[in-house]
Amino acid sequence: MIPIRPRRSALYMPGSNARALEKAKTLAADVMIFDLEDAVAPDRKAQAREQVCAAVRAGGYGRRELVIRVNALDTPWGEADLAAAVAAAPDAVLVPKVSSAETLAAVGLRLRRLGAAERTRVWAMIETPLAILRAESIASAAHDVDTRLSCFVMGTNDLAKDTRARLMPGRAVMLPWLMTVLAAARAHGLDILDGVYNHLSDPEGLRTECEQGRDGGFDGKTLIHPDQIATANEIFAPAPDEIGKAKTIVAAFEQPENAGKGAISLDGRMVERLHVEMAKRTLALADAIAARSA
Known part of the structure; x- marks a missing residue:
């Protein structure tokens, strides 16, 4: 059996917040996702990139898995983000808005040219309508060793925006998409993390959604606040x-x-x-x- 790495809780941390990057060293999340994309304003992208990569290089995060979410390659920041991330050598680079296997091939090509450490894997955000329709094709990219693909991350907020679906309690309209992507991930040996829960003042809602994700087969949940960590860690661990x-x-x-x-x-x-x-x-x-x- 391939060694298992717990990914019960994956906390997004804004790369522009130096205090948050330091606080991450004390939090019980299995995964820290240092975000250079959605959580960072355009005029702070360069500063966030420098801070995040310096923090990853310096270490001090113990056994936590460190992931850098870069901006997409077709943005003004994507290429510089990827080069800096390679130099920092995180556990993984999280690529946003992956809608085709070709995107992962392009990322893999750049990682090879940049001399990325073998240990650095690629995670893919699945957050567009095209990504849902092409989920199996994207997951099959894992068989190309150059892509380094090892994990899917559901981006349910972006998916709701692009489809105009409403994020309602129970996620009835979202479940077919979630399970389609999960089946694609499992068919090709990938881990997969559920999307975020947006309501910070609703712990019972968070618990219910974590239980739904666990029962559906997800390995863990992406989170937006440290207060959500304990719930995810409890629910995605064997009782x-x-x-x-x-x-x-x-x-x-x-x-x-x-x-x-x-x-x-x-x-x-x-x-x-x-x-x-x-x-x-x-x-x-x-x-x-x-x-x-x-």
């Missing part, structure tokens, strides 16, 4: 009873009498070997979270 059941399933199939069986009866239900693989992943995620918290 104690899940861990207990997973241990029971693995142990049952390790018994000599079950070695050659494809399915067994356990606690009144049929359990197949596919459930063993699911259980092992649950335990691996729990172990990774424990190591992250140590």
